[in-house]
Amino acid sequence: MGLSLTKAAQWTTASSGTGKLEFTPMNESLLKEILRFVERFSSQHPQEAEHVFEEPLQWRTTLVASDFKTDYDISDSAVQSHEKDSEGLPLLQLSPPAVYVRSFSQLSKLVHLADGKKLEEVRACLEENRDPVVKILGRSFATTLEREDAQTDALSVVDKVKDPAKEVKGKLFLFLQKMDKQILSKLLEEISEKVSLDPAAAKNEVELLKQLCSDGEKRVLKSLRYTSEFEFSNGCRTPLWRQVHGEICYLVIEPCDAETLYITYSTAGVFLNEGIKQEGEESGYERTSDVYADLVTLLKSRSPHFAKNINKQDFAAQELPSTHKIQHVESVDGEEQGQPQRSYEQQEKNVHEKAKQQHTVNKAGGRNKNEMCPRWSSFALLSTFGKAEEEEPSKSSGEEKKKLTLGTRSKIKAEFSASSSAVRQSSQKMKTSAGAMPGELTSESSTESEEEEEQPERRLEGDIDRLPEYWQIQKLFRYLKAGNQTTTALTLCAMMDLNLMQETCQLIIRDLGGLEILLNLLDTIEVRCKIGSLKILRKISHNVQISRTIVYTSGLQKIVTILDLPDKDLKALAAETIANVARFRRARRTVRKLNGIKKLVKLLDCVPNLAKLTENQEKDVEVARCGVLALWSCSKSRKNKEAIRKAGGIPLLGRLLKSPHANMLIPVVGTLQECASEESCRIAIQTKGMIKDLVKNLRSDNEELQMHCASAIFKCAEEEQTRDLVRKYKGLQQLVSLLGKADNKQLLAAATGAIWKCSISTENVAEFQKYNVLQTLVGLLTYQPDEVLVNVVGALGEFAQIPANKATIGKCGGIKPLVNLLTGTDQALLVNVTKAVGACATDKDNMTIIQQLDGVRLVWSLLKNPSPDVQSSAAWALCPCIENAKDAGEMVRSLVGGLTLILYLLKSTNNEVLASICAAITKIARDEDNLAVITDLGVIPLLTKLTDTTDDRLRHHLAEAIHYCCMWGSNRESFGKVGAVAPLVRFLKSKDAAVHLSTAKALYQLSWDPNNVIIMHATKVVKPLLQMMRSDVEELQEYASGCVRHIRKLFLANLYHCLSY
């Protein structure tokens, strides 16, 4: 727990004694992981769960005595557990609001009791116990353990302490440590999905500069250090929550002639921060300077001494950024010395650790299976390596350990490569051989960074010079360097016969500096050498690290330049290589910056659907195909989509869409569907008449093509006209038939997505209903991955806008799975689920089922979700639920803390959340008792604070809420006192009719109080009200005139009063 709490969690700046955990998605998942660990602990490790903590964990709980059931002594508000320690003290003690817990079994029970508030409890517990490990194990134990390198020897500690109690403690520590690691790696995984970090480059540069600090005379810097010695497995040194922002490490550099510089090294570049001196700082991350491309440039601009002297150094400044060159040298020379040994050590360490883990697991009786939810199991990526690790024979008793390290090294290596190749296979499975799209994983959810998962720098391990390929390749590169054009071309041909798709070969080529030689050949005028070089590059660039090196050494420049040459073979090969290389963001950006998008779009100009092609035309088509492949890769960056459109790519793609060949159509539609996430592109696609062809290709027998077509329609159907066109071309029926292909999840996700978006038009819903889609969709609510569920539920939400469909959903059993999905974690899914549940709740029968399933409570607890989208969507869903529930008032009251939560959200900064919460308050306030409660909780000042908004949607719901809140006790007066009246009067200036009506209602209610009337009169309310009395809307007339009547009455009374004196 230690590491993940200090490195990963984002704490608020601790102004008071205890810091708070920020409400960030990452903290949320951190809490969830810890919660899961605690929940499972007592069932998985019953023995350790009994262990009594050194010190109790103590925090302020929201639980009260009545929450505790059997197994506890309850007296008044205090609670004690039946379970006692050896001295007879209870293991759990509650004296509200504080709770003391002293064992994992009690912790587990407590979170079970907390039910909907589990996360709150965990959060409170962690916030008040910043160092839980110390409390659990005792300070001395924790520190001895910490002194041992955290990475290594927990087991030996277990061995050392013979005392059985301590043994349990040791194991406990192991579990905690293991969980720690798991959480960290999971969070890292999540981050790597979002941002791509390249710590290797940063590291190289820092290492190089470090050398410049050392020698006395020539030194250019006084000192240079990282702020943190801890390095994550992805190579970064920043806390996880900063990694999300792309930050790789922080440096403190003392130049010889300037003040100390505090520097942030991030993916975006290098810049000065507000002064991060050591790890764990809670602020100071803000950028205070320009962003520089690299460290050297920044230092040059800050330190004249550095700028002057860096050029004198042996490594000339311009060589610094291309650290890869230096790497090559190192790796070639250093083979026999440092390099392999280091990796041996690492291997050994891994084996140690693995053995240890197994050891403890076995001792604990039974394997600790990585329990993964079924929906994950389809991802081979996650499971293969884990399994390989687990299934290794575990014969690791103490003495055998050493042998094992040697014996299994090769095995592990083999297993690793096996599992990694399995991953590769599984990702390739989806490609047709004709498609041959490198590294393509697209689905509608393909985001920029999807394929950018940062792989740790792979080095060849062991004696690579013993591999036959090594000598062969080295020899061929010698020939390449020495040859004339003929022998060079022949040598390249010989190289093509190597197994270039094999990672070993690829890495050998890189490590021998072969990439540079190959790239230099692109500068010759000899066409055959260029072709040969590209043919090799095209293959080895499937390796992401090769791709990176190509980009970092400006190789992409040379490849893009070739697109301008007249030779068609060259163009095609260059485009194909670009398709491989442009799999990460920087590469894509480079292509754009080099004007590459324009050049690639130019390649598309050909006529693909002639009955008979000449040899030349055929070549044109092939060039176009390769061009599209490259554009497909590039189109994953937003700016590139726009660039493709601007270069006139969309109509050209439209022409290629007429091609009869799947190997052309797949990249074409793939590119189109990527571009379709931009509105301008969607419109171009629609106006160029491509919807028809997209629909046509839905009928293809190639599932990949169908999938891309469906996701293109999914995205394009944001536009109403597109939705109509899909219907016109009979695409809806086709989409429905794709629902039958339930095995292909990507296809299913795309098809359901298209159905969802198409069903936004009610005509389409009617059309869909001819094919009984609703029943099919309901059937898809269970056992599907999130990507499918989001769309299915989204579609159900749209279908349920039509009353008859609500009943149908209920009748075919759709409510229960929907309610079950409310417990999910995917935010997009939750938004859609709440929307669908809300829509269904307007049907009385459905509402009964929802209530039986406790659905309202589930929706309500989603208000605690960190995402504003989920919050507002949940609040909207609550409105019909409250309105249609039986004994709604009682139900609302039964949700402990529910009303507090609602009012808490009135402090949100998101207008949509505020509007939805106001709407919910409107419903809640219909029940007098509940209105009384929220009044006590301070709803009036909270609502009043919102009255300065200019958002009409919020104004409407806010005025409505004020209207209903007036109807209790002296609330009207209270609203007046906190100053709600004057701003409300200003609402009448809005142009929105809905705002007028609800404001008139609110004013009418407020005008029962004479003091309010005086304020209203003072703010000149009468004139606009008189205008509203002339409105066509009867309701508005009534409220406006009612209000005016109150004003007049008061004045008459006043007059009378005056006269009677």
Next chain:
Amino acid sequence: MSEMSAMNRKVIRSLAETISKQVEHFDQTEVECLIREFNMLLGPPSSPGRAAQGLDRISFRSILHRMFDITDDLLMDEVFRAFDKDNDDIVSMKEWIEGLSVFLRGTLDEKMKYCFHVYDSNGDGFISREEMWRWLKDGFVRLPPEEDPDEAVKDLVEITLKKMDHDHDGKVSFKDFEKTVREENLYLEAFGTCLPDSMSIEAFEQRVFQEQMKQ
């Protein structure tokens, strides 16, 4: 003079008509242009009455060098041999046009035949180890001093032979050659440049066909 050229034009036209029926890839006008080009290259007859029959080796070599950027001494002779089908040490007008048909517009099949013919210098229907050696022997110029260039060439010959010799008889037959080239086009000119590159082709066609037609 104008009568002469009018006469000449007539002769050329009828000549072009016959040749264009016998040679692939060129239409009659193009053949006409090529004939004119040929005559121009031939230059005025050295002695009146005895008109030159065709291009001799020396002038042909300089044409290859100048117009088609083929520079290898050994190979130029072989190209001459391939053009000079009747082995009379002179490239006649018809041989010139036939040769250019492959040179400029040849299909892959035609080019394979031509290249094989060029590389098979003794004309026995096989490219032998010795022939390969001959083409590649000066191929490595910048090897590090400790390395023997002959060894490198030998090695490359073995690698290439192993790749091309599909029937394992220790030499490359046309069938072997054809199969290899179809698998990997780069082997077409495996042993040296003997075809013009696309730039020279374009320049030549531009000059000969289009500019002459304008006249």
